[in-house]
Amino acid sequence: MNTIEQLSKAFDWRYATKKFDATKKISAETLTLLKDAMRKAPSSFGLQPYEVYLVESDEVKEKLSPACMNQPQITTASHLAIFVAKNEVSEDYVEKFTTLVRDERNFTEESWKNFDAFLKGVIASKGETVAGWTQRQAYISAGFLLLSAAGLEIDSCPMEGFNPEAVAEVLGVNFNEYTPVVMVALGHRSEEDATQHMPKVRVTEEKLIHTL
Numbered sequence: 001m002n003t004i005e006q007l008s009k010a011f012d013w014r015y016a017t018k019k020f021d022a023t024k025k026i027s028a029e030t031l032t033l034l035k036d037a038m039r040k041a042p043s044s045f046g047l048q049p050y051e052v053y054l055v056e057s058d059e060v061k062e063k064l065s066p067a068c069m070n071q072p073q074i075t076t077a078s079h080l081a082i083f084v085a086k087n088e089v090s091e092d093y094v095e096k097f098t099t100l101v102r103d104e105r106n107f108t109e110e111s112w113k114n115f116d117a118f119l120k121g122v123i124a125s126k127g128e129t130v131a132g133w134t135q136r137q138a139y140i141s142a143g144f145l146l147l148s149a150a151g152l153e154i155d156s157c158p159m160e161g162f163n164p165e166a167v168a169e170v171l172g173v174n175f176n177e178y179t180p181v182v183m184v185a186l187g188h189r190s191e192e193d194a195t196q197h198m199p200k201v202r203v204t205e206e207k208l209i210h211t212l
């Protein structure tokens with residue numbers, strides 16, 4: 001199979017899995033690649049204003065289940081990647097990031113100061129909308145994870161059907177600082193999951209994509 005065929009196959013192979021085979025776990029090698037996909041996803045300025053909780057403990061999955069409307073994916077998945085986005089982006093957080101960029105890319109002191117001041121200005125101008133912005137960054141990482149998983153024939157389900165505050169409590173995440181926004185359940189589909197046999201429902205290419 002060439003790369004075009006591989007990618008095209010992944011698009012069709014992936015579906016939002018409703019029930020996983022709980023006996024099948026994701027290998028350590030595959031997990032390493034999936035973690036890399038989340039980490040290397042792009043974000044605005046590269047700021048990555050979110051974190052990911054990767055749940056593999058069955059005990060934690062059981063505790064999460066009622067906070068996720070008892071959806072069967074939670075307790076049958078091999079892993080859950082839960083994306084929590086920052087509610088605010090402090091100047092201190094920006095400075096840690098710009099310092100990292102300076103060190104990794106050998107910025108001069110002057111260009112670092114300019115970059116740092118610029119970025120702090122951009123964040124300040126977002127005001128109340130900053131949480132929406134951090135959350136959008138988290139979704140890009142989740143998207144990278146979904147497609148990477150499909151390419152590796154790992155099944156997945158993106159999920160928003162949960163109570164963010166209750167999920168934060170189970171994870172031990174400070175809800176004043178972070179909001180759980182989306183999770184991706186990962187594993188191997190159960191033969192009993194009827195959804196895998198259903199055709200994909202999508203609008204036509206013409207309706208979705210307007211080529212100018």
Ligand SMILES: Cc1cc2nc3c(=O)[nH]c(=O)nc-3n(C[C@H](O)[C@H](O)[C@H](O)COP(=O)(O)O)c2cc1C
Binds near residue numbers: 014160200
């Ligand atoms: C942001 C987001 C949240 C979703 N939340 C849930 C969910 O809580 N439970 C669920 O079973 N499916 C959930 N889905 C899956 C969608 O219903 C599914 O992707 C859509 O119906 C298209 O089907 P397909 O992914 O199988 O092609 C979610 C999808 C996205 C992108």
